[in-house]
Amino acid sequence: MINEKTAPALNIKDLCVAYQQEGEWWEAVHEVSLQIQPGEIYGLVGESGSGKTTLALAVLRYLGKNGMIRQGKIELSGVDLVQLQPAEMRKLWGHQMALIPQNPQSSLNPAMRVGDQIAEVYRHTQDMETGEARHKAVEMLREVNIPDPGRVTLSYPHQLSGGMQQRVLIAMALSSNPSLLILDEPTTNLDVTTQATILDLLRSLIEQRQTAALYITHNLAVVAQMCRRAGVLYAGRLVEEAFINELFARPLHPYTQGLLESMPRLGDHKDSVRLRAIEGRAPVFGDIPSGCVFRPRCPIANEICETNPPLSVLPEGRKVRCHRWEVSLNEAGRSHLPDGRSDRNTTEKHQLQPLLSLEGVSVHYPLKRSLREVVRREPKRAVRAVEGMDLKILSGQTLGLVGESGSGKSTLARATLGVVDKTAGTIELLGIQLPDKLSRRTLDTLRKVQSVFQNPEEALNPYLTVGEILQRPMMTLLGWSRQEAIGRVPDLLRAVRLPAMYAERLPTQLSGGEKQRVAIARASAAKPNLLICDEPVSALDVSVQASILNLLEDLQAEHGNSLLFISHDMAVVGFLADTIAVIYLGELVEIAETGDLFKSPYHPYTEALLSAIPGTKVESRRVAAPLVGEIPSPIEKPGGCPFHSRCPRLVGEICKRQPPPWQSQQGSSKRYLCHIPWEELQAQQGDIQGFEISRG
Amino acid sequence: MLGYSLRRLGFLLLTVLLTSVIIFSVTQWLPGDVCRIILGREAGEKALDACRQDLGLEAPLPVQYLRWLADFSGGDWGQSFSTRTDIFPLVMQRLLNSLRLAVLTLLISVPLAVGLGVLAGLNEGKLVDNLISIGSLSVVGLPEFVTGILLIQLFSFELRRWGLPSLPANSSIRPEAGFVESLPSLILPAITATLVLLAYIARLTRSGVLEEMKQSYVRTADLKGLPRHIVVVRHILPNALLPTITVIAISFGWLISGLVVIENVFNYPGLGRLLVFAIDRRDLPLMQAVALVTVVGFALANLVADLVYALLNPRIRYTEGN
């Protein structure tokens, strides 16, 4: 199908791209060469700042005023784009090459109907009549599986969901059948279930049209699912390139190995696996190390690495830029822990005291009624973010909360913290009912429940030093004097693996991962009983995530605090949590101890979440329909089962009418909310496949 | 959209009502007895009492306010203390003059300012942009009374001195003059007001254009292969000019009565000068009337801006409930 002998559709040779920052030029992409054949999807993997987006924009010749191609060639079907004038490039855009960008919402013109935005491509670049162009636009939307495309052409972007917007952009990019498609993290901002459908769509479209595609992402699992070959970019250098199977089975570069081993895979658990984090931070502009760029973070670097490593070309189309790849190959592999490493598991669960218990907690945000509603005396409506939630967290245990965006998981955390008022239910901490308002909670209650937020960039006051930030909780919550608090700061920094001199620094001088460590140190400074972590690693690069997860685990082992860990990432939750709760539209749909959660039967929504993870599939004995649509609005929640509008295993009318019962069975800690009984559901579902991709 | 319009209208009424309370209560603090001001120093106690009774000053303040508001809404604006004539026709005459000046100023300044702003924004950092930016920053610094006097010197006295056709230095116009007849008198004040607005609107337009050019959807439009002029006209400008609409409306409100200084320089009989006159004479009812007319005009201009903005912005137009 893909012939290596034919001329490549895209041929990048020794490309160097520089950016100007405060008057100086910094090289963001350095001597990158790669080829992509027609019909091939080439994955380019890199973390933030690796230069992957710069490379994409350079290929499109869309660098802007402060970017410049220093040297090299970019040949598209034999034409060197570097030599072309801007006006000539404009003729290639759309026709020969197209981009599918990361943020669908901002990539569409908010003031223009979606249909017009597609039709204008035909009108202005192919001189088509308005009517005909409109007709073509509808056709394109149909091709990207948009239901009722005629109606969608008349919509404005804000009326469409993120997944739909991305489909529109895909339709737009493919409208003039380009020979090269550049995809820049096209599914990064989408929910897992939406991502899965978009990826399927992209794959089949690219295959059909025999387009060459450059797929840029930080997500290795996506690359594994989508691409035939992939390159790994680090600090602007292509450090490794291989066919996908090879890359995942035998990564040669220490950085690639680090990336693969730093993220937990589905089924990994902290009791049996220790994540291997890549130490240090990625180089930034103006601070690129000499010799091998990865040297400062590389576990096997020695003197030879102070010289520039050559690009070794190996058999089977492999390339690696490392002096010591032969050594690194032997050192690869993650550390498995001996069984029963943790004492925590020796205590029987039922002996543990519940630390926090939520009973029937609901959080509704009332909506302002429109004039029409007031006139017609319609009932007041509310966003029902959390509905009737019952949960318990045991002392020293970790409860994982999984759900997609809009599932209400953050609201639940905020209600527990006291920053959002609950509408109904009770929250008890060690048997004592917590007041709703933060201002009515005692200092001791505040001390007991602390939080780490999602976005490390906003977690720390940019105008206070790290030392000042860390002193405060000890002064306010423990009542210590400033002197006492200052004395403890080095210990706190040490506990989060930061040097004591960081106390003098301002947050702007820290990397994202370091900021999150400081945030964790602050939250644990007053020794809380419960630490609530809302997506603490989702804003961080893959290589940094592992060290934060390890840190949370270590702190818990040391202090014995409980953890409420919220994430959309099933593998991350599975790694850290003792018990996992799956929530959908503000309601608990399934809860189980981690080991049991990954055994069938699964709630159909859990099944969908698991199947949506790139590279995994839930074995289906009775084939389920694909998951349709997106999460409905929590304002007009469907009656009956909350999941019925999207459920692939819908039984029938009963799902729409009757709230489902809890299903459970002796011998399993699992409970799920569904009309399908245990045995019947188990007969339809099987094990999770790809559970341990390429482990060992 | 209907709900939105009604809500904006309600908001407008609320603002006007609140402002009317402010105006009413503020004018209550005026030192001195109103009747003494009307009747003069020599008036006897009896005459004063009769006057107070007549004006309803004995009633409690909230009652006075409501009575005042009712009269006002009914078109009974009372008599001016100083001119002893009905206020309503006087204010309306002046309002008409102000409107003429405002409309002419907007006709000159808006196309010019938007054009310059777009030109500067599309050529960011280039010579044109720098010239426009520095020029506008400098013009903003010139007080109206300075530019006005300079313009009079230049286009009236200097031209006349050289025997050339000149513009009138004094813009006082006959009350019954039509628009065409008053046009020569309007030109210099309008140019002065334009200089104030020009820089303001141009700078906001420029930053609007710059802001939009950074957006991802412009990249999408470029990479679709659309010609650059289509990208500018169909994608950048419709979004970039949206905020300008609000600015123009606020300017219109300002033009109706904020032109006090310019009207004074040119002796132009607009609302602003009427207000200064009223303050000078401590003419309470006249002050209240001018202030309220201004507030209503200002609020109406804002309402129109909100509605036009909503009409052109699908994010508001097509959001149900909100």
Added chain:
Amino acid sequence: MATHTGAAPSRGRRFVSQLRRLYAVPTAAFGTTVFVLFLALALLGPWIAPYGANQQDYQGARMAPSSLHWFGTDHLGRDVFSRVLLGAGEILWLSGGGTLLAVLCGTAIGLLSGYLGGWLDELIMRLFDSLLALPALLLALLMLGILGASAWSVLIVMVVVYTPIVARVVRSVVLSVKTRGFVEAARLQGESLGWILFREILPSVLPTLAVETAVRFSYGIFLVASLGFLGVGVQPPSPNWGLMVKEARQTISQTPWALYYPAGAISILVIGVNLMADGLKRIFQTRHD
């Protein structure tokens, strides 16, 4: 991303280095220099002015600029140079004082109202909306009509007119800052209201506040001069530049210098402050990118 590895510079020094960046932009450097120069002249005015503000020289009325009277004399024989010099002090303390008071009030109200929210916030903002429904100059005129014309009235007017504007600007920044993680963390740590307002939120407001203060200041100079020109602000024989222009207008054909020098002084000062404000805006905007 910053790559410094040293210790954090002290807060004071960081602020100075921010100000130093004003001088990297040529227009801002020009504006700041003009402002500093006027400030120096205003402070030194009483010592270096060759004549008193109202010292009349009947023999020397309506004299053209000469080595004796650098800017000439006006129709009453007062030295225009001295009056412009002394007027600088008058206009700077009035507009500067009014701006600072308004910024203080506006910041306090904006911080509290924005952070606490609720009905109080709603009430204050509605009130301010209504105040702002009147053009600034009109509101000023109305108030002067009641307070009577004097320098103190002008000061009060400036506070009333500009406080709502500053409060709204501060409030909008507070609204965006208060949802950030570090403010929420401070609340969860049981920090006091004062600490949260002044140590957690206020520093993030300062850049915007600096720009707003400069802009308000330039409008303030404008307002004081305009009120003087209209004759409803500072009263004669004060050497208010606006008032000087108004008086000199009657005799423009005989003593044009008495009009052009004060008019030029206002223009240069306002342009200078505008350029400075523009520079501040650029500095703080690039910082946030």
